[in-house]
């Protein structure tokens with residue numbers, strides 16, 4: 234929390250704490266509770282950290298409603314509308330009595346937050362929590378005074394605002410996070426006009442600031458993921474600003490760029506820029522901007538690893554910031570090197586880059602050898618082919634390229650590193666780090682491919698118009714989607730039962746939706762029996778054969794580590810390490826984290 | 836949705852060819868109900884009762900809660916009684932309709948229960964991430 238306090242933000246809102254002792258409001262493991270005075274000491278410490286940095290401290294109060302009850306067998310809602318995602322608990326309808334108890338618990342929690350030293354509190358409907366459940370036509374089907382018309386549905390919010398205002402007084406601000414769009418239209422949720430109407434009601438009831446959010450957890454389209462372009466939702470904030478008069482509006486959903494935010498504030502679209510994931514990616518970003526070194530900022534790539542983990546009951550991690558959550562552990566701190574070593578990193582993919590940059594920053598002399606003409610390794614595959622917002626990923630490679638230059642790393646592109654090269658061109662080396670990535674295991678397919686027509690889906694773009702891709706994991710999907718978008722007729726063949734098994738849970742749907750939208754043919758649960766220049770022959774579990782015709786065929790799977798240099802260099806160098814996919818093919822976050830963990834301890 | 840015996844027999848012959856979706860499920864019930872009935876029950880519901888790796892088509896009166904593990908809410912209209920609309924692969928057809936927003940997907944059962952009864956593959960085949968949340 235001290236790291237958060239030191240971000241340089243002027244207002245810091247502590248993550249939503251659930252206000253009820255039953256735990257109906259609790260949506261994820263380790264969510265903080267604020268229903269009892271025994272929690273005061275922790276909140277006092279947090280408020281203290283924020284005040285030490287002269288920031289305004291706000292405590293968010295968050296009953297998660299439809300997404301709550303994580304430790305219980307149920308969740309509570311205004312009406313018992315069933316879940317649309319298996320992840321959440323079956324619903325129970327709240328009685329009037331329970332509604333009043335919940336409002337009283339919120340008020341008590343607000344009082345407690347102020348007692349702990351917070352300057353104000355926030356209530357939130359982000360992203361489909363209890364407040365949103367009452368406000369929404371989708372989840373509020375009540376026929377009593379808490380349902381029906383928009384005023385009826387807003388009654389819970391209005392009573393909540395009055396009760397909290399009464400509890401904390403006028404000297405302490407109360408903010409409300411409200412949906413600018415629910416993205417639940419198909420389920421009969423509120424439209425954008427109704428969302429604006431609810432903001433006006435909140436403003437009329439006396440909230441001191443409105444933060445505009447977008448989407449629900451279960452929205453069938455993206456609200457904050459990488460396929461949403463930065464700035465896409467700004468119009469919702471601008472509309473809110475016009476609608477709520479004097480009440481200040483805060484906004485920041487998928488707006489990672491400070492320049493864009495400045496521009497929007499100057500244009501009067503909103504008053505305060507809110508930042509969440511970009512701070513997880515780089516908590517020092519504001520200071521770096523103030524020091525005019527934007528090239529040193531690690532970009533948030535919107536990959537959703539943080540939230541994927543949060544909702545798998547795991548502490549959240551950040552793909553690009555391996556130190557997140559480990560700030561108090563010295564082994565995660567890049568301390569100056571005690572002995573300055575000559576380090577050769579082989580491979581300019583994410584693992585090699587992160588390791589090289591971290592080691593160089595600590596004072597080591599680093600040489601980075603990459604066999605291609607550009608940096609990025611498999612990350613460049615995404616930069617070139619991914620259908621989501623590629624500029625996020627390009628920013629990450631841009632960040633690494635800038636650091637390599639700035640730290641004086643001896644960059645050797647187009648360099649085929651070998652034991653021979655090492656002996657001739659790397660004198661006085663103390664450490665070699667192998668970060669050579671992974672490749673398709675051609676031995677898996679060679680017996681089936683007598684004509685040798687199979688291409689590697691990573692290194693080659695298979696020519697169309699009909700392309701067969703072997704492997705329905707992320708490499709195969711990204712490649713197939715890219716080809717389909719560029720006019721090819723694509724078939725993806727996955728021998729396992731399901732597509733996207735190596736894709737993180739919050740992003741799987743995106744691939745399956747793209748596959749559908751791009752009309753890609755998919756065959757799962759079959760064995761490839763023969764690969765030829767014009768077709769592949771498949772056999773299903775019942776022994777039935779099918780033939781898929783194509784103009785080219787590429788394999789994206791299985792992947793094997795490129796670790797051949799390990800043996801060759803074993804007795805050639807003092808310290809020899811291996812990181813990233815070269816250990817075992819995994820994903821971007823594991824590669825960056827591997828690279829960092831080695832870089833900080835060399 | 837009027838579900839005559841003939842229509843049910845056609846549903847059955849369609850479901851009999853989908854063992855790859857139902858083979859892992861240790862028992863459960865899927866309901867397919869029209870929007871109007873879903874909004875104000877009762878009314879007719881088409882059920883797929885799954886047992887022994889097979890789904891059996893049947894007609895029932897829609898109730899809420901009605902013991903459905905998954906509930907698919909389809910647009911109003913008699914055409915939903917016609918299984919030909921979803922042939923040859925009803926799960927893939929439903930996935931497309933769910934994605935387009937024409938069919939609404941609900942999960943009345945709890946996650947752990949669904950997982951224990953082997954529903955994970957079917958839910959994913961319907962295009963819904965079993966463990967995915969926020970987008």
Ligand SMILES: Cc1cc2nc3c(=O)[nH]c(=O)nc-3n(C[C@H](O)[C@H](O)[C@H](O)COP(=O)(O)O)c2cc1C
Nearest residue numbers: 248249357359457485486487488508509510511539
């Ligand atoms: C790990 C994580 C935890 C979050 N917790 C909360 C929360 O407790 N309350 C809330 O209103 N929003 C929460 N959010 C949403 C953020 O406040 C923010 O609205 C969202 O991430 C979009 O902004 P961004 O693009 O700057 O990340 C959380 C987001 C993340 C990534």
